[in-house]
Amino acid sequence: MIDYGLSEEQKILINLAKSIGEEYIKPYALLWDEKEVYDPTPIKALAQADLFAICIPEEYGGLGWGLFEMCLAVEELSRYCAGISTTYAASFLGAYPILLFGNKKQKEKYLPQIAKGSLCAFALTEPQAGSDAFAIKTTAQKEGDCYVLEGMKHWITNGGIADIYVVIAMTDPAKGPRGASAFIVEKGDPGFSVGKKEKKLGLRSSVTTELFFNNCRIPKERLLGREGMGFVVALKTLDYARCGAGAQAVGIARGAMEIALRHATQRVQFGQPVYHFQAVSHTFAEMAMRIEAARALVYSAARFIDSGAKNITGASSMAKCFATDVAMWVTERAIQMMGGYGYMRDYPVQKFFRDAKCLQIYEGTNEIQRNVISRELLKYYK
Amino acid sequence: MEKIIVCVKGVPEPGSVKVDPETHTLKRESSELILNPPDRCALELAAQIKERHGCRVVIISMGPPNAEKVLKEAYSYGADEMILLSDRAFAGSDTLATSYVLARAIEKLEPFELVLMGEKSIDGETAQVPAETAAILGLPSVRGVFEIKFDGKNWQMLRERGSFVEEVSFSGRAVIAVNSRLSYCRPPSLKKILEAREKEILIWNAQDLNAEEKFLGLSGSPTQVEDVFQKEFKQKGEIIEGEPLILARKLLEILKEKEILK
Numbered sequence: 001m002i003d004y005g006l007s008e009e010q011k012i013l014i015n016l017a018k019s020i021g022e023e024y025i026k027p028y029a030l031l032w033d034e035k036e037v038y039d040p041t042p043i044k045a046l047a048q049a050d051l052f053a054i055c056i057p058e059e060y061g062g063l064g065w066g067l068f069e070m071c072l073a074v075e076e077l078s079r080y081c082a083g084i085s086t087t088y089a090a091s092f093l094g095a096y097p098i099l100l101f102g103n104k105k106q107k108e109k110y111l112p113q114i115a116k117g118s119l120c121a122f123a124l125t126e127p128q129a130g131s132d133a134f135a136i137k138t139t140a141q142k143e144g145d146c147y148v149l150e151g152m153k154h155w156i157t158n159g160g161i162a163d164i165y166v167v168i169a170m171t172d173p174a175k176g177p178r179g180a181s182a183f184i185v186e187k188g189d190p191g192f193s194v195g196k197k198e199k200k201l202g203l204r205s206s207v208t209t210e211l212f213f214n215n216c217r218i219p220k221e222r223l224l225g226r227e228g229m230g231f232v233v234a235l236k237t238l239d240y241a242r243c244g245a246g247a248q249a250v251g252i253a254r255g256a257m258e259i260a261l262r263h264a265t266q267r268v269q270f271g272q273p274v275y276h277f278q279a280v281s282h283t284f285a286e287m288a289m290r291i292e293a294a295r296a297l298v299y300s301a302a303r304f305i306d307s308g309a310k311n312i313t314g315a316s317s318m319a320k321c322f323a324t325d326v327a328m329w330v331t332e333r334a335i336q337m338m339g340g341y342g343y344m345r346d347y348p349v350q351k352f353f354r355d356a357k358c359l360q361i362y363e364g365t366n367e368i369q370r371n372v373i374s375r376e377l378l379k380y381y382k
Numbered sequence: 383m384e385k386i387i388v389c390v391k392g393v394p395e396p397g398s399v400k401v402d403p404e405t406h407t408l409k410r411e412s413s414e415l416i417l418n419p420p421d422r423c424a425l426e427l428a429a430q431i432k433e434r435h436g437c438r439v440v441i442i443s444m445g446p447p448n449a450e451k452v453l454k455e456a457y458s459y460g461a462d463e464m465i466l467l468s469d470r471a472f473a474g475s476d477t478l479a480t481s482y483v484l485a486r487a488i489e490k491l492e493p494f495e496l497v498l499m500g501e502k503s504i505d506g507e508t509a510q511v512p513a514e515t516a517a518i519l520g521l522p523s524v525r526g527v528f529e530i531k532f533d534g535k536n537w538q539m540l541r542e543r544g545s546f547v548e549e550v551s552f553s554g555r556a557v558i559a560v561n562s563r564l565s566y567c568r569p570p571s572l573k574k575i576l577e578a579r580e581k582e583i584l585i586w587n588a589q590d591l592n593a594e595e596k597f598l599g600l601s602g603s604p605t606q607v608e609d610v611f612q613k614e615f616k617q618k619g620e621i622i623e624g625e626p627l628i629l630a631r632k633l634l635e636i637l638k639e640k641e642i643l644k
Contacts, residue, residue: 009576012572012575012576013572016569016570016572016575019569019570020569023569024569041566044566045568045569048568048569048571049568049569049570049571049572050571050572050573051572053572053573054572063572063573
């Protein structure tokens with residue numbers, strides 16, 4: 001409803017994402033979900049449409065746009081399938097560490113590939129280190145001109161389908177959180193392998209796997225930033241990526257509301273479309289308000305980050321937490337507004353509902369986001 | 383490899399078609415034009431060749447000035463140049479007169495390796511232009527092609543021939559009518575869409591093409607359209623009502639009457 005004063009280029013981007021959604025995603029999304037398969041076709045289409053080039057600088061073959069534009073694309077794609085938008089957005093999660101902390105050589109090597117659509121993955125989580133990220137056990141020992149990685153990661157989006165992995169590992173476990181470092185691992189590196197693919201409640205067209213590092217030897221030039229900066233890289237990356245999760249949530253919520261609205265205005269019970277019953281129409285009014293509020297917050301946070309602001313943690317946490325809670329609420333209500341039709345797997349709202357659940361969990365659970373926000377709050381109101 | 387030429391057409395948006403009662407031809411200026419959908423398949427194969435061999439892709443289209451939007455859309459699928467063939471003298475052209483104009487433009491674009499076209503347009507549906515253009519140029523034509531490979535010397539193409547697939551191999555140049563049922567056509571590229579906004583469209587008229595007037599427009603068109611009319615659908619659904627047993631009997635009667643069941 002609200003006009004955000006988008007530029008002509010931004011409108012072109014949204015229209016392009018929409019046309020890709022209509023042609024390459026919408027007809028197949030339920031099938032992918034049902035079969036729990038990853039289809040590379042829509043990702044190939046997104047790559048050929050230059051949508052992986054959005055926030056890569058022009059000198060590396062990108063468009064040189066920002067996080068805000070990435071969010072616009074993610075939001076639009078999420079209206080069609082959040083599994084596909086997860087593959088897409090998680091690739092930026094893997095690309096941001098290189099974009100933010102890569103040296104010239106690393107940028108020259110990887111960013112042009114990323115702009116062309118080579119998928120990336122970000123590997124932080126381990127079985128014993130979820131919300132407690134500092135508990136990671138994967139190690140990286142320096143041996144001559146190499147680092148040798150040992151350990152495993154799990155629940156890694158784009159595991160196996162990505163070409164480029166950013167892996168956080170302990171270079172000096174004695175130093176605790178300050179002993180972690182970030183590395184670029186490439187598909188095919190010796191000692192690097194991909195484990196089992198997880199079976200999920202939602203986001204089933206995306207790939208989530210384990211990663212194994214067994215005497216995985218990589219050149220020392222693959223270190224991102226300096227030794228000991230691992231969690232700085234990880235947390236800064238997540239500051240950026242959380243807006244993407246928020247944009248996904250806005251897209252899912254919009255998609256679910258649109259489907260339910262079409263149903264409610266057509267479904268006749270007691271002689272009139274159910275939308276005319278106040279219990280139904282007020283629910284839609286509530287959905288619309290929450291979606292607009294979530295969108296305003298995501299857009300503001302993304303623009304704030306693009307402005308070069310320093311203290312972005314609180315803003316991006318708020319955008320992620322609020323928008324994903326809205327997506328969960330809206331998708332649940334969308335099912336209710338469609339009654340039995342909403343519950344049937346012939347209709348996509350139940351998929352949106354299952355997809356939305358993950359957004360409250362990944363890229364930092366919403367409980368952790370509230371911890372972050374409350375901690376940040378004290379910096380502003382002393 | 384130097385150049386691949388792709389011929390595209392702006393067709394009226396389905397549902398917006400108006401017919402000129404005098405000439406019995408479609409009034410193209412009056413309707414919103416879209417890129418002829420089968421042409422997207424030709425643009426896809428051209429983009430694939432460009433990716434592999436690094437040639438330039440030049441798009442040409444004969445049409446009224448409002449076809450510029452169509453050319454820019456075609457450009458966004460990965461082309462390098464756009465040329466609009468536009469002149470009042472071209473109005474009312476049938477497939478032969480159109481092919482003549484396209485052939486003149488293609489000759490002017492020498493040297494080139496291949497000419498690609500969608501196999502038909504969704505307005506006229508004659509599928510004659512690729513073969514006629516090839517004949518005027520004195521080149522062979524291959525139709526129904528859905529895969530093109532080039533080994534540096536020979537073209538290898540796969541084409542659909544009714545219920546089977548034929549492998550065609552040849553050296554030299556040809557006009558290719560691309561199959562409309564490619565399994566995948568790429569989306570437009572964002573960079574190309576943005577670039578197309580500023581990119582100039584070259585416009586060639588009859589004089590630029592050294593085209594002879596007698597081959598142009600209505601005078602160059604041997605096709606005489608006797609009548610153009612809106613097709614009426616006289617068959618309509620019939621609703622029969624009653625008890626299930628009676629309904630079944632009635633249905634059986636109808637099916638026998640129509641000789642669907644014997």
